[in-house]
Amino acid sequence: MATTTTTPINETAAPVLGTSAKTTPVILTEPAIGKVREIMATQDPIPAGLRIGVVGGGCSGFQYSMSFENQSGMMDKVFNFDGLKVFVDATSLMYLNGCVVDYVETLEAAGFKFENPNTKSTCGCGSSFSV
Known part of the structure; x- marks a missing residue:
């Protein structure tokens, strides 16, 4: 008996960074996906x-x-x-188009990093931005 998998109409299969990134407006890197799964568990x-x-x-707004x-x-x-x-x-989604969300760990800090091509400026601490 054959089974079929259905995807809800509003759900889009999104590539991981390094694949065809143009198919989705927001990209999560493999480290970000892994960390989110770890916390979700x-x-x-x-x-x-x-x-x-x-x-x-x-x-910054x-x-x-x-x-x-x-x-x-x-x-x-x-x-x-x-x-x-x-x-x-x-x-x-309008503000996140083309945004890459990564998870980085350094000696100084660890956390999620947003690389957003739509930002015109960010504040000194990097936690807010303007478009």
Whole structure:
């Protein structure tokens, strides 16, 4: 008996950085995917996916936000990064087009790093940006 796999209409299979990056507006690197999965595994209950967004605030006008979600919203675009669902609302998607989210660990710090080609400037501490 043959089985078929269906993808929800609003879900897009997203490539990992290094593959055809032009097919999705937001890219997560392999280290970022791995770290998100690691953190998700410690949650009870385990969330359905990661929400990435842009919110007003900070000294430059906008800040990135990341949180776990149990389901997508009606206006969300859902990307699938090797089984990891990433939810992005329509407004944030405008600001995140072409953005690469990476996870970096150095001797000084560790955390998620957003490389966004849409930013015109960032604040001194790097936690907010303007477009």
